[in-house]
Amino acid sequence: MHTEHHPDPTPISTPLTADLVRGALELEPTPRGGVLPHRLPAWARAQNTDGQLAMAEAQPSGVRLVFRTRATAVALETLPTKRVYVGAPPRPDGLYDLLVDGRLTGQATAPGGNTLTIDMTAGTAETEPGPPGTVRFAALPAGVKDVEIWLPHNEAAELLALRTDAPVEPIPGGDRRVWLHHGSSISHGSDAASPTTTWPALAASLGGVELVNLGLGGSALLDPFTARTLRDTPADLISLKIGINLVNADLMRLRAFTPAVHGFLDTVREGHPTTPLLVVTPILCPIHEDTPGPSAPDFSDIGAGRLRFKAAGDPAERAAGKLTLNVIRDELTRIVRQRSADDPHLHLLDGRELYGEADAAELPLPDQLHPDAATHRRMGERFAALAFAPDGAFAAGS
Known part of the structure; x- marks a missing residue:
């Protein structure tokens, strides 16, 4: 039997070092010789016992490889971890977005990978190991160019090897401002x-800034270690979107919420005393506007492949200090107004300016909690128009 040997079209291997990665706070070396991007540092992860946060911070939302090269073929070997929810339809594989000189020119997925099976009813999660896969991009334009590979925003990826058909070099940090968002x-x-069409990624692109995204699924819970991480991360602009997860988790009552917000802001200000700091209240979420959490999975339509959420709290419990989105918006507005008397760089944005009543009528939240792709685009455009406007919190020169 005659087998032809095809040479690897991407023979040059480049170590995956921190100067090629943006948007991650730490690269953890792995036993396979790769690196796992994290969005919380090891000391912060050590203070957490919640599997949801551990999963979220290891999903590389906003993390991208950035390099300059003449290469026309690029291969990234990764070990993804793909999620399966018991009783729910299969999730699509995470997408890798290829940008050449700032323009989206390709998308690909990684075959193989570990499988994380989550049973929301039983509250269990099990990982089954799988093989690495390779993401390939070919026929890139000739000549020197800036290349970005945005990792999937919703799928952990251990980076094992970067291979190209021409050498790559890091791009020195430019003059663009760094926007840190939580x-x-x-x-x-x-x-x-x-990954390039999450609302923060879109807003960053429209605003001409470098994104560090600390959006953590299910985990914007005013954790002190998150505040200290924000405090210690270099940034020119900072925004904090606070509210929905506190209701989802039914985590605290108003008595605890107010000092926790003050403490969170105090901590961030220790590292960034005069940085523009924008507090964003929750976008509209009809099930929780006036009904407290917790949020509970609603399996009534699972046969049609749809998992929804419902509010499991009782509106009467607001009297006992239970949090709803309207309670949180009112209190955040009061806190920011109080603090901004002494902090001229502290700003407030009502999340309903990003997604409000009219938007919900046109683009309802498919599962009652999460915006769809079209809504992410709208929110990104709205945020950029508001925050980066000449009179916005992130105006040029602010």
């Missing part, structure tokens, strides 16, 4: 179409 699964990217 929020919930909506900021993480939830049901956005791809």
Whole structure:
């Protein structure tokens, strides 16, 4: 039997070092000789016992490889971890977006990978190991160009090897401002179409800034270690989107919420005393506007492949200090107004300016909690128009 030997079209291997990666706070070396991008540092992860946060921070939303090269073929070997929810339809594989000189020119997925099976009813999660896969991009334009590979926003990826058909070099940090953003699964990217079309990624592109996305699905919970991480991360602009996860988790009452917000803001200000700091209240979420959490899975339409969420709290419990989105918006507005008397760089944005009543009528939240791809696009455009406007919190020169 005659077998032809095809040479590897991408023979040059480049170590995956920090100067090629943007948007990650730490690269953890792995036993396979690769690196796992993290969005919380090891000391912060050590203070957490929640599997949901551990999963979210290891999903590389906003993390991208950035390099300059003449290469026309690029291969990235990764070990993805793909999620399966018991009783729900299969999830699509995570997308890798290829940008050449700032323009989206390709998308691909990685075959293989580990499988994380989550049973929301039983509250269990099990990982089954699988093989690595390779993401390939070919026929890139000739000549020197800036290449970005955005990792999937919703799928962990251990980076094993970067191979090209010409040498690559890091791109020195430019003069673009760095925007550090923290929020919930909506900021993480939830049901956005791809990693460059989450609302923060779109807003960063429109605003001409470098994104560091600390949107952590299910985990924007005013954790002190998250505040210290924000404090210690270099940034020119900072935004905090606070509210929906506190209701989802039914985590605290108003008595705890107010000092926790003050403490969170105090901590961020220790590292960034005069940085523009924008507090964003929750976008509209009809089930929780006036009904407290917790949020519970609604399996009534699972036969049609749809998992929805419902509010399991009782509106009467607001009297006992239970949080709803309207309670949180009112209190955040009061806190920011109080603090901005002494902090001229502190700003407030009502999340309903990003997604409000009229938007919900036109583009309802498919599962009652998470915006779809079209809504991510709208929110990104709205945020950029508001925050980066001449009179916005992130105006040029602010």
